[in-house]
Amino acid sequence: MAKEQIKVVVCGDDSVGKTSLIACLVKDQYIPNLQDFLPPVTIPRDFSSSPYCPKNSVLVDTTSFDLPLLHRELKSADVIWLVYSDHESYDRVALYWMMMFRSLGVNLPVILCKNKCDSYLEEDQSISANEIRAEDKSSEDTKIEDEEFIPILREFKEIETCIKTSARDKFNVNQAFYLCQRAITHPIAPLFDARVGELKPLTVMALKRIFLLSDKDQDGFLNDEELSVLQKRSFSKTIDIHELEFIKKTLVNLSTSPQEYASYTLFVPGKGITKDGFLVLNKLYSEKGRHETTWGILRAFHYTDSLSISDKVLYPKMDIPDTASVELSPLGYRFLVELFLTFDKDNDGGLNDRELEFLFKTTPGIPKLWSETNFPFSTVVNSQACVTLQGWLAQWTMTTFLDYRTTTEYLVYLGIERDARLALQVTKSRKKRRRNGKLYRAPVTDRKVFNCFVVGKPYSGKSSLLESFVGMSFSESYSPTIKPRIGVNSLELKGSKQYYLILQEFGEQEPAILENVEKMKECDVLCLTYDSSDPESFSCLFDLINQHKYLQELPMVFVALKADLDKQQQRCYIQPDDFTDKLFIDHPLHVSSAWSSSLNELFIKLTEAGLEPAKNTPGLAPDVTKEDIDYWQYALVATSAVGFTSLFTFTFFKFFRSLRSDTS
Template sequence: MKPGKAVRVCVIGDSQVGKTSLITAAATESFPDNPPPLLPATRLGADATPEGVPLIITDTSSRPEDKPALELACLNSDVIILAYDTGNPRTLNRITEVWVPELQRLGVKVPLLLVGCKSDLRPQDQNMQQVVVPVLAKCKEIESCLDCSAKNLIFVSEVFYYAVKAVVHPVAPLFDVHAHNGVGALRPLCIKALMRIFAMCDNDRDGTLNDAELNDFQVQCFSAPLQPEELAGVKKVVAQKMPQGVSNNGLTLPGFLFLHALFIERGRLETTWAVLRKFGYNNELQLSEEALGVISFQRSPDQVVELTREGVDFLEQRFAQFDKDGDGRLSPAEQDDMFACAPSRRGFLSRWAFTTAVDPRATLEHCLLLGHRGDPAPLFCISRPRRAERKSDAPGRTVFQGFAPRAGGVEPAATLIMREVGEGAAEDVLSRTGNAPGAPDLAEADAALFIFDCSNLNSLRTAMQLLHRTAAAAGDALPCVLLAAKDDLGMSPEVEAACAEACAELAMPMPLAMSLSGGDAARIPQQLLSILRSPDGAIPLTPSLKVCHI
């Protein structure tokens, strides 16, 4: 949660269970002899809990006429205290019969704390565990329970400490308390996050954290090293409960996971959350905005984000790390089926180059997830504007984007880094209205590719109409390429003659020919790249451009 943001606590339960007295005792450190029927919202300062977080506590009424206010308070809360009277078993039964079902009906998804008020009135032959275990078995949403006495000021502050803790250090994202017949277990997302952290701290990549690596981890997360006897104590605890958690070299991954499960089971969630947040995770166990917002990818439409040499080197290192058999390919087994097929090293890097061009934050996120440490800014660069590149002899961008408006009779294909522009989106792009969902900005394109059926004259005419309109919309500065598809069927003489005439009129080269059955799919990208590196000859000499040249 954001620093300084108050935790909103809602206290609900039957009438006369002690809700108002509990809140008053927490706020004034005194017991009210004649509490009012209902308190206004009560604010406790940041110094009220060890977490240093302010609280806003809402008292509620169980009267039917106050139900709308009760529902609103529950819906606006960060945590809810379910209060019952320890001297009145009926109020505890109604927790499972009335209050929890009502919260379920409202769709409330916040932590629930079960609090027994008036613990000074609990029968001496009864302890809390005896009465709450059946409730916890029925209501798995309840995260913790405790007794308190507002009259004797016993465990009053602890109630709200645990309420804050349930919000600041929530258990639900980390641990499933009822995973295996009542035996808790780390949740999959938590395991995945801790596995990444373990790998990042395993500097020598031997699958264990030795004493030096454990101390580096401790200093990074908690700003203090462990003493030798403390290190030995940690490993001893793990070895006693999980022998495979410790090896001769240090703490293994199973031991690391076990240690965090132990912290959580013992109520030390703040320890695991401190580790997760230090490595960039938010409460949903996704990389936080703070972690991903360290780089501004702001750019104009004619610029592209690219991986630097350092960025490529980092990805190559990760590729080599996962390529266990050294065959230069990542099989599904080697990287948990990261891609549908086994990509080569070149294919692996090409996919990341594509992702960086269209969604650089996604590449940044995955580089962090793959274990990059330190400032990630050197992994990326933003190209110069296109006009500046074309005027310079210095090497330009290494990633090109092409738009492919589709003419009739041709199935869409994706080659190089191509973005197919459907018929509806094509109109939107050309009119520059930007209303069609997902319609790209024409300024992003390094070239436009017009695909037509080489056996269909109408398909060619449609492609040429699109070409003229696209060239005009782009200010007669966009390289345009014609691609004759289905070349295995042969270009009809009529289409060939019309094509030659159109290309001569526009001073354009004849179309590239493509036949998938003839193996052209691998050749076409290289031809397109060659054109994009020297694009002047591919800019059509439209009538408006001829006027400019006069």
């Protein structure tokens, strides 16, 4: 990426015009009778039209009279502007100056400038090193007008560009300065290997990825519209139709000429530029000294000078308050839906292994979190075991909730054009309330994703529960869960509101997880399972809750699994219904993998427990509100009135009956 400031050291023999070049650049006019040496001059960014130019550039004038100072300046430089003006100073470029740079261990780009060319007023008086080196293979492609540049460019790979200038005529002074800046902002060294005349492997890899991302219809060609979009993204302007036709003509000529590209298909009329054509085009840019074009493309896709994507882009800083969570925004869901539809080539509503491989081709591969959680069987798949759109969105929802940095990283790799943070949204921190001296979580209004830990004795049916949750059929075969497992799916509650529920089972790690108080804070609801057909199963939960008292701070739902089997009396100090009554929460739900309605009821119950924690948090006796007190007062008064009336009626009736008897 661009540096904050670049240091350009202007050096060369005395009287070659170094000071005049600096003064002309700053004042935009030739100034005669200058002093022999100028102090460092700062050039503001506004001076350059390059969007990748640093904030400012420092031009340092030098003199041969103070060699220690010259050496210090060279060692701290970013680029060297080496000036000569006549035959004698030209000879010293190779014999003295380049040897000095090497002896100092200075490995910097050098811009070689022939100054005092007052009679050379042609439009283009610069030539790149790669253009010279490319001449060895194709002399007819390059016209060299000044033979003195050729041998020195071939001998010293440090020299990137040669240019002719005149401070007196203000000729090419700004261009020479721009070349110095370009050597830093658009370095050729990371892109092109001049010794073999080929793009470097990392460059090829980056350009192939950009081609795949730009090929929106995934047909293997960049058509005119896709090229226009790429041009707009890279250079903030539309491509000129004449330039587009010139590019096509160049690639066609290269394909048909009996040279190195004859065996390649670079362009297909009616379809567009191939991947090979895109690579060859960028190779030509490097050979012709137009590598800033390639850098414009690379930087539009966030590549740094090391040909890697910037960490600041992959992992943007986000302010996540304590107890808050991260979810996908509508923009994120829309991007992922479009991605799914683009790569579902057979339109069967699922992504098979080949389609997934192609989708993740622009990334480091399937996320590590997915591999660790048995994707795609951690979410919804179709009958061919291909992840469905519902499962695809659920999987990314889970990824964002558990590790949002993985989501931002992959959104960038997958080609999202906007800031990856816009694809996410941060929920509010959990609030707490107090009832009867006990703190509990307040109702949730802004969350759509809930994290549920499934806990219970081995063989109680936890794994089958997770499999049923993602739509897998029940299997009688049993294998103990060793590694953690996860399942995620979407649910629709009353009012057609959609939520996502993540179920996590921890296998052999369960005891350690339950002892980790910080880890348990990530839990939105605790699903406590036992085998209703096993009389020894519930006692495990009873012991667990009594051992870890802080679990009673979490919303929890008790579940009696395998309800299709004969129910057994639990050999425990207290029975499940009595225990839940003691905790002031609902009795266990009786669930079976064979009863789909009971499963759906459970998953909805778990989601509702995340939405309204108070109803499922142990130890919260029903809160007696003012309305409740008023109701019972009215009921007591009404009952008293009815009782008094009944007593009066009975007494009066008895008195009347007695009186009647006496009269008789």
